[in-house]
Amino acid sequence: MKQVKKIEIIADSLEINKILAKLEANGVTGYTVIKDVIGKGERGVRGGDGLSDVLKNSLIITVCEPGQVKAISEAVQPELKKFGGVCLISDAQWLDH
Amino acid sequence: MKQVKKIEIIADSLEINKILAKLEANGVTGYTVIKDVIGKGERGVRGGDGLSDVLKNSLIITVCEPGQVKAISEAVQPELKKFGGVCLISDAQWLDH
Amino acid sequence: MKQVKKIEIIADSLEINKILAKLEANGVTGYTVIKDVIGKGERGVRGGDGLSDVLKNSLIITVCEPGQVKAISEAVQPELKKFGGVCLISDAQWLDH
Amino acid sequence: MEGNLVLQNFLNPTILFFFLGALAKIVKSDLEIPQPIPKFLSLYLLMAIGFKGGVELHSSGISGDVILSLGVAVFMAFVVPVYSFYILRRKFGIADSAAIAATYGSISAVTFITATSFLGRLDISYGGHLVAAMALMESPAIIVGVLLYRYHNKDSDDESGNSWKEILREAFLNGSVFLIMGSLVIGFVTGEDGAKTLTPFTNEIFKGMLAFFLLDMGIVAAKRLEVLKSGGLFIISFAIILPLFNALAGIGIAHLIGMTVGDALLFSILCASGSYIAVPAAIRLTIPEANPSFYIPMALGITFPFNIILGLPLYLWIIELLWS
């Protein structure tokens, strides 16, 4: 088992590809995406629009070394500032395999 | 970065709106919902019914100040007691933006 | 509130039933599954195939007693080694109900 | 009863697709119709059957006979759950009895649709107002079920329960009830003229969409039936005897008020069928203590196949005996 950091990013679905590109540019080699989640925050309800593809979120999970957290957060921060969203960092243990 | 609490609630999809209303009544201003997750627990399998919309869960994530945890837990506890489900609380760090 | 361990397993959707069977064989009585998540890792992109049902992941969440972690990790490790995937363990508090 | 009719009914493609689905589950094929495809098909069926019924009601007009039929339909929807509840109480707890009673008091639209196909193959006509009867019979049983449950369960913690406003909304405004009712009204308002352009969608591809939906129903029914195995013989026999009894009651009333053969068959199948789409959602919310592994598999896994394969020819045989 290895001590790692789990970063969870909730952001507008339309921004996901941009954010993933930024993560990869900052050394992220693995991630998982849950598409079409809904939510509410400072920018109001994002409950899906039903017709167009706007107003919904995706949830990105990426597990990384503690040393990578700083670079990653700085990379996604401006994106979240502009389009809204959440970035959470927590501790976890990674089962080697 | 700010120290926060992450509350994850897994509950019957039919109860989600009621639970969200209780969360909002207790000062929650932001949340994220993953719809249509399946699971198993004390009340048996909730694997979706395929015809009616019953027997499936949703997962609510809400990030809040440590001080809010007590009120929120007390608000959702009776609901979970009656209809089943899980409420998990963990520590995380919130990236300011 | 009870101190528990949260185990999150991300694995190929086709393997999920096998992994759930292994979990149940190791004393797991409750779990939640988020189907159809996508991701990237050592084995390349799993972004869904669009035609066949291959190349996508599922995310299993199971909450257990700290004492159960070892047995569970050992049960899923060979599966993850062969088909890829991630197993994360973290601390959480379980709201009694 | 001609065994021939049973076989002929069994060997029509829509019914066979139901069994293909069930077989898929039984032999453990991974055939699956992922959501929301079944939802799409079921919304389509409700919309099409409602609309067609409305158009037919438009041509036939709302006569005294029609109103009488609708009246007895509503009457049965109130009465069936009451006597079912007291029968069920001998073996089940209050919550489960109320839930199963509500299930059988309400109706199954797909059973009804299959019955109209059955009549179509035999060239027996029926009135469009039976669709209206179906729509009217969906909701009352939910109300009766909740009433019975609350009446017999007075000591329970009332505050945590749903308000009557919510229960009424669940009963009368749940998606299926609303869509079939609304489509009926639209069909009625627009009549033949409006129907013309929708016919290819609502009528021509209808049987195929039904076959597709029955394929999924077969899969789900077989899955549900597995859950029931543990429930034992009582549940299974109840899920056959109760519909039989209800069908006979329906046939009796139909005879009394002088329905045609086609109308009587449809009315009896409405009485005999149990709901596995609209009622479960309503019951989950209003009687959460009831166990869904009873009321869903009974209506879907046993009563539904029984009705569409044996029930239809059997009820028709009885009706033709009585009417001739």
Next chain:
Amino acid sequence: MEGNLVLQNFLNPTILFFFLGALAKIVKSDLEIPQPIPKFLSLYLLMAIGFKGGVELHSSGISGDVILSLGVAVFMAFVVPVYSFYILRRKFGIADSAAIAATYGSISAVTFITATSFLGRLDISYGGHLVAAMALMESPAIIVGVLLYRYHNKDSDDESGNSWKEILREAFLNGSVFLIMGSLVIGFVTGEDGAKTLTPFTNEIFKGMLAFFLLDMGIVAAKRLEVLKSGGLFIISFAIILPLFNALAGIGIAHLIGMTVGDALLFSILCASGSYIAVPAAIRLTIPEANPSFYIPMALGITFPFNIILGLPLYLWIIELLWS
């Protein structure tokens, strides 16, 4: 204007399904058409209308008149968002004004489709090239909206913005624009011959699929309208007056270049309608500061129902007055 025409238009089943959806939301029924069913229906509609338009364009050929019509269509798509922006600026900020202007400069395919059904019921013919006009009018307004926004918002942090390459791709290659354009070309290339085998899919079940989609649009429109309530009277009246104004402009131009009555109606409805499918996604990405609770509900919750119920008969009445 014959009130009769309004009523007759209102009482056709597709329009009534829109109101059934809206009613479902208003009475708080849980009727819901889950994704991706609406997506399926809307892709179908775009594919079918594009293909049919292409086939008709094939039979009619590309004459000078056709090219002239397409020319004025593109012209209007550039002009409408410009004047709309300056009107909007009196009440809205730069971002919201640009977003709403783009919305109304672009078009609504479902409004257009409903208009063709309206003409069909009245036996008024129209040219297939109007579908091409629709496809051409979707994108320019997005470009104009972004240009206006950037021009008036110079001080904003330009680097974080999207590159023009991305904006052009959003405008010209977003899914709806691409699909309708591509289907049009396929219909044009294959002509009557190729169309024969697709007719049952693209033409016969078309009205039914449209009715189903309008059911969902009704639900979504009513939901959006709730959001708007807070926005006050200005927004609502603007969402009626601007399309009226644009329709009149369209009718004027149509008269000038001598379109037929059918073509003029379709052209005016293209000018009058606002986009709530293609534009919102493009605007979210290119003008993220704009508030989607303005531009989506205006086009969907107010302008769309206004156009299909009152707009169509009204514009036709005006056209018939002028043309006669």
Next chain:
Amino acid sequence: MEGNLVLQNFLNPTILFFFLGALAKIVKSDLEIPQPIPKFLSLYLLMAIGFKGGVELHSSGISGDVILSLGVAVFMAFVVPVYSFYILRRKFGIADSAAIAATYGSISAVTFITATSFLGRLDISYGGHLVAAMALMESPAIIVGVLLYRYHNKDSDDESGNSWKEILREAFLNGSVFLIMGSLVIGFVTGEDGAKTLTPFTNEIFKGMLAFFLLDMGIVAAKRLEVLKSGGLFIISFAIILPLFNALAGIGIAHLIGMTVGDALLFSILCASGSYIAVPAAIRLTIPEANPSFYIPMALGITFPFNIILGLPLYLWIIELLWS
């Protein structure tokens, strides 16, 4: 070979929708057909083609000729993966060779369906039993692939592998195989009579549904092709030469046993096509070491378009030469 035939084949709307999808991906449009719409369309196609084949088999009856055709079909399904494996081994590892061999030993239902449309346009008839041949050819190659893999990979850790029971279930009971086989049986049992009511669903809207599905296949094929770019020339040429070779083998056998022109074309396309729906799921589970970025894109991105555009007219040309 008439170049005309190639062009005419290319210019039919269903094929063009495939290219529209591919173009969408190439020009980076965001056009997307979200799941489960493609699943819906593919289940529909399997159900419809199986049912139609069964009905035709019912009318033609099961003659000696039919049984002979089915026999050689199964024979080819066993032989093709064996020789393909040994060719592939010259460039690929054991796991990948076995996976690609299984892919090409099995068949592509959509290629087959496109071939029947191609024959339909040319008024060349074919036997319904070819659909049965298709259904029978789906599974054996999976078994052969796993056998070859296990035989050459003896040292591998056998215990972690799947049991033969699971492998057989994957091969013979996976959803696509089960649905087409079951629908075939239903069509055969019910015959013309039963078919009548399903015709609008299974036959009339069929081409349109196929066009819609091909639109999605084009998008996915182009996406897969991007992955392959890195794989180099060998893979691409192999994905063209192997099907060509298999088609010729099929044509030879068809000539030997005296099939009609139509049947020979369908048989050759069954031999030539590779599976990208049923086999990938089976192979992922049974040969997890094989790299899906080889076997999926080869069959879908190269062989499929090659077969439907150039293969069909080419194979027909050869057949007509030989048969005349």
